[in-house]
Amino acid sequence: MQNNFDGLKVMVIDDSKTIRRTAETLLQKAGCEVVTAIDGFDALAKIVDHNPDIIFVDIMMPRLDGYQTCALIKNNPDYASKPVIMLSSKDGLFDKARGRIVGSDEYLTKPFSKDELFEAINKYR
Known part of the structure; x- marks a missing residue:
């Protein structure tokens, strides 16, 4: 399996700093450009700016949870085709x-x- 993701833009949305940092480190080592967000509101603003290729979203977050965030992304015609991967404990x-x-x-x-x-x-790139 090839794990060279040079130039792939990945967004990680999680209210846990540990998860964001872990995912960011792993992804950057594989060549990804990583954008992180602390919750759904933060993510929605950054999606427009960065247009990520793939989005990882935590389910349990304050303000806007992962389900709501995913629904908002998928209901937007510009981003509906973006792969969204849910993260949950x-x-x-x-x-x-x-x-x-x-x-x-x-x-x-x-x-x-x-x-x-x-x-x-x-699977999704």
Whole structure:
């Protein structure tokens, strides 16, 4: 599997600094350009500015949760085709189903491994 993502723009939306930093480090080492956001509102402003190729979004966030953020991204015709991958510490069927309903393309359970992160990117880029 090729993990050279030179020039790929990835957005990581998570209210956890640890998760953002971990994902950012792994992705930058693989050649990605990474944009991070602390919540859905922050992300929506940055999506317009940076136009990421792929978006990872945490479900449990204050103000605007991952489901709402994903729905807003997918309801915008300019960004509807962007792959959105949900991140959650819960591995429940209900959460996965709800993620599908709002249009998410994939679901990763935290803590995710480097391989899982790269596999998800390879699938959608």
